[in-house]
Amino acid sequence: MRIMGLDYGERRIGVAMSDLFGWTAQGLEVIDRKVVVDFMARISDLVRDYEVNEIVVGLPKNMNGTIGPSGENCIAFADNLMSTLDLPVRLWDERLTTVAAERTLLEADVSRNKRKQVIDKMASAILLQSYLDSRSK
Template identity: 60%
Template sequence: MRKVGLDYGDKTIGVAVSDEMGWTAQGVEVIRRKSKKDDISRLREIVKEYEVTEVVLGLPKNMDGSIGDRGQLSIQFGELLKEKLALPVHLWDERLTTVSAERTLLEANMSRKKRKQVIDKMAAVFILQSYLDAKK
């Protein structure tokens, strides 16, 4: 019973998938957004390939816990995913996940160019892993 973690952004969607036991999250890819139809199509392929049963979608909240414009877009995308993938979608607080991912990549001495290519995938790993840890 694998779960997929998503870091939904304006230009990309970072994707991570759990192991079958639901213990660890691994980065899979960064989807370059083209259209909602193409995005959903690629996510459907990932769901099928990894036999995913649940979606964990990062919900960007403001530091005070309120939900702004970016959060509203994620909520709308979550509703679309529920409809199109016919899977449960869990919205998960993603505050500071990109900052944590950036810090981890900096500590690994990764170049700026390479960081830019993987930051969203790494943020998806942080989102999914924090969800998995909380559900243990």
């Protein structure tokens, strides 16, 4: 059973995938919405190719727990995924996942240009791993 993690943004969507046991998350790719016109078709292809059974979408909450405009966009995206792919879609609090990814890349001395290319993929992996860890408790 594979679970896909998506870090949804206005420009890019970070994609992560679990292993078959649902224990670990690996960053898979970044879908650039300015390059990939039909990003839903790309997600659908990944769901089919990896035999995904569940999708986790990051929900960006404000630090006080409220949901702002970005969160509302993610909720609409998750609803669209659920109806399009007919799979369970979970929203998962993603507060600080991008910050954690940025910090990790800075500590690894990754160049600014390279960080820009992989940060969304890494954030989706952190988000998915957090979800997987919560299930194992």
